[in-house]
Amino acid sequence: MRIGRWLDPAGRVGEGFVIDDRVVPFPDGATVAEVLESGLAAAHALRARAVSGGSALAAVRLLAPLWPASIRDFVAFEEHVEGVTASIDGAGGVVPEWYEAPTFYFTNPHTVLGPDEPVAPPVCDRLDFELELAVVLGGAPDADGRNLTREESADRIFGYTIMNDWSARDLQAREMKVRLGPAKGKDFGTSLGPWIVTADELAPRLDADGFLALRAEVFVNDVPIGEDLVSNMGWPFPELIAYASRNSRVVAGDVLGSGTVGNGGCLAELWGRNGGLTPPPLREGDEVRMTIDGIGTLTGTVGAAVAAPPVAPARSRSRARH
Structure with missing residues (x-):
């Protein structure tokens, strides 16, 4: 199985299975995070319930497949x-x-x-x-x-x-x-x-x-x-x-x-x-x-480099204890 996340032409985020050349949302509105938590056996059971159809893979923009913990x-x-x-x-x-x-x-x-x-x-x-x-x-x-x-x-x-x-x-x-x-x-x-x-x-x-x-x-x-x-x-x-x-x-x-x-x-x-x-x-x-x-x-x-605010060097301090 292939599992992913995508952005459809209307700007909506989808999460589900990538089946051949299509993306099919998880049943019951499940998320990738929930599917990972449930484990691989539960994911296979979910796949058996996934409806056919969905959207063409070429019509969506793939996102990172998960937000890592x-x-x-x-x-x-x-x-x-x-x-x-x-x-x-x-x-x-x-x-x-x-x-x-x-x-x-x-x-x-x-x-x-x-x-x-x-x-x-x-x-x-x-x-x-x-x-x-x-x-x-x-x-x-x-x-x-x-x-x-x-x-x-x-x-x-x-x-x-x-x-x-x-x-x-x-x-x-x-x-x-x-x-x-x-x-x-x-x-x-x-x-x-x-x-x-x-x-x-x-x-x-x-x-x-x-x-x-x-x-x-x-x-x-x-x-x-x-x-x-x-x-x-x-x-x-x-x-x-x-x-x-x-x-x-x-x-x-x-x-x-x-x-x-x-x-x-x-x-x-x-x-x-x-x-x-x-x-x-x-x-x-x-x-x-x-x-x-x-x-x-x-x-x-590679996009344009971003110049962040400058960093001040360490200050020389007295190391006084009292």
């Missing part, structure tokens, strides 16, 4: 880490700590963009994309989402979507020197779409170790930039979910990104490998098109 973005591809590290220090390599546990950061669920929706980046010199597969969590009545096992985590996977983690690399580099972040180098925009493909659709693509054998590709202005297999992740998705739930909680509607695929899944990796800004950073008007087997295509364009 939260977004965790992992860094699960060793090759990506090698290349991006080289863009920072010229040497590359992967620190031993990367292998010990999957690392992630939280980004902003309030700046999510849909298919073909332009990103409005901050003023920066090194705008980049990141090609990722994201997992969308659903509800499960047998656990509250805390300290999940790998098996419990697998049962929480409702489906998958493509994720573009837009990145201002020069802003990110400054933040990371303070040993915290990324923050403003990332939180201005995350594209999701074109829809959610339910987990059962991709189950035949799981290998013996639980990795998804899907091909991922990215193009800038129709020029191929990178391609990789999602199965080159260091950890399968259930282990990422289990780690996210450690001494914490995951809920329906959470989105967990795989992190950037290797072999050109972002420009920064190639800058590290090429020893310079080749290919060049993104500029206004550039189109970034991402395709993942079994999911579809997510396209985004």
Whole structure:
């Protein structure tokens, strides 16, 4: 099944199933958030009740397929880490700590963009994309989402979507020197779409170790930039979910990104490998098109940069205690 959200010609938001070349609203006026909370089995029952008809897919504008409860973005591809590290220090390599546990950061669920929706980046010199597969969590009545096992985590996977983690690399580099972040180098925009493909659709693509054998590709202005297999992740998705739930909680509607695929899944990796800004950073008007087997295509364009109010530097204070 494919589940999505859309805007019809009258400006009304629809939520439901994408069936072949049509969009069909959920029965009873259900929302994507409610369907995710109910879980995958309930979604299949709802699909059996979905009436035929709806609207032509070509007549509506697809929106982000959900408003995430939260977004965790992992860094699960060793090759990506090698290349991006080289863009920072010229040497590359992967620190031993990367292998010990999957690392992630939280980004902003309030700046999510849909298919073909332009990103409005901050003023920066090194705008980049990141090609990722994201997992969308659903509800499960047998656990509250805390300290999940790998098996419990697998049962929480409702489906998958493509994720573009837009990145201002020069802003990110400054933040990371303070040993915290990324923050403003990332939180201005995350594209999701074109829809959610339910987990059962991709189950035949799981290998013996639980990795998804899907091909991922990215193009800038129709020029191929990178391609990789999602199965080159260091950890399968259930282990990422289990780690996210450690001494914490995951809920329906959470989105967990795989992190950037290797072999050109972002420009920064190639800058590290090429020893310079080749290919060049993104500029206004550039189109970034991402395709993942079994999911579809997510396209985004770069809009005009937005100059935010200036930031005052830290004040020098006396450090008096009394």
